[in-house]
Amino acid sequence: MSETIAFKPETLAQVQKITERYPAQHKKSALIPVLHLAQKEFGGWLQVPVMDYVAELLEIQPIEVYEVATFYTMFNMKPVGKYVLEVCQTGPCMLKGSDEIIKHIKETLHIENGETTADGLFTLKTAECLGACGYAPMMQLGKFYHENLTTEKVDAILELCRQGALPLD
């Protein structure tokens, strides 16, 4: 399977640069950063063949990759939409109305938490504290935070996504 899965040459160069940060005998330390690259390059989630490929690259056993990939919340273990709406629901965001934001997204997109819209565009994934408590309520979309949310602001963001105009990276 791994013959069909391979990083682009420029990503491989990045992998090389990452592994150089750690002593040669501790290549495994590059695992989490490399899984971030893999998730980004291979469709937004970590399929088993992708994880096997990463294991091969870092010269570790596949199980060492699986146990890490399943531990950390940022790694998706099943397919997700193009835009993953990670809305914080922890205390400080709740005080500022995150319940309303989550409810609004569910109603607008007709999905529950963890589900993806039929067109494959949006996934709702409630999140635990993302360190934006002073700018609550908030959500993460790709690389960036969207803060001080209102339902109007959420609508505007969703519209930008539909137009493909919202930067994820």
Added chain:
Amino acid sequence: MSKKLLLKHAHVEGIHTFDVYRKHGGYEAVEKALKMAPDAITEEVKASGLRGRGGAGFPTGLKWSFLAKPEGVPRYLVVNADESEPGTFKDRYLMEFIPHLLIEGMIVSSYALGANTSYIYIRGEYSWIPDILEKAIDEAKAAGFLGQNIQGTGYNLEIYVHRGAGAYICGEETALLESLEGKRGNPRLKPPFPAVKGLWACPTVVNNVETIAAVVPVINLGGAEYAKIGVGKSTGTKLISACGNINKPGVYEIDMTITVEEFIYSDEYCGGIPNGKRLKACIPGGSSVPIVPANLLLRTINGEPRYMNYESLADGGFATGTMMGSGGFIVLDEDQSVVKHTMTLSHFYAHESCGQCTPCREGTPWMFKILKKIASGQGTLNDIDLLWDVQRKIEGNTICPLGDAAAWPVAAAIRHFRDEFEWYIDNPDALTGNYGIGNYDVPIPMPERADVNS
């Protein structure tokens, strides 16, 4: 107005660039430190009284002095930038806006510890910040403050940024090291402590972002001068990230001599509570520290004003006090439900428990389930006692402090807000209604004192 050491130049245009930072006195601490013996720097940090800013408040110089120094074994400095404690967003602010302050602090600290490679372990969700830090690292390197033969002294240092991937537990220093080694973030049994066996079994110091940034003013001022700022064992300045129901949420630098009341109501800081609402409760040091009602927040049980520092916030122990923690200051106004807020925190801890220790793995979801039942008006009085019982069985029975961190907020909520919990019991209005503020902001009457002379 509080003295500013870390955020003094935070609003200077272009302070994130090397040139502007340097123009405002940046990297002078490195120049000064490189002329000192490494152990002399540790002594300055000890003299400064600087305490770990991540939450535990452990004396930084003492922590450094524990570092084992066997011949031929590399030593590491790892900066804990995994900031994930609900209510806390101060390290993010430092890294986003004044990245060179962290880099400068790391150079001084690494030199003091004898580390030639240092890592910044940053939470994965802060995914735009590594670019900012790496740019600062490149600039410092180009200016001869990083890399080989720094400033011609023969000292070599490389700094790397390592991204996590979403796990609160990785803020615990041994879990962080496991994660940095490419493993699940399961905390290690201690001893051995990281100072003896840390990253790749080498001696390692793990310090919070703000702690390392504070090393810069410690060196610039000298430990003794730094220790004059603040009060008692709360020396220097502390960043407070304020959020919740306040007019001006944000990150503030305080010198730990102001009262809690001033911090909440003064326009220099939080600017009071919006819409003329009353203060109901506050968690002053991140979600893990005990929540206290307004009356105990503003005054200690002895009726004295409470101050924003380690000792004063902890005055009264857990019975009537709380903790400085990470400085994540969460304010609840009269319309908020302590039961519901505690429920979201319990959900957080249940989600973030690494699953290694049974009391935490099983206990945290139980607490959430019971709180959810109570919050939806389906609870019984026995559920409150059961909740108390479960949190007691978690506290102190786990490898790392996540168990305690999950138990304390629940314990404090029941201890101080039992009336509100009871209001929810078998209450059809629980989902839509609100207990309100009760007596929580009414000053506590002083007990009558016996006349000692009679």
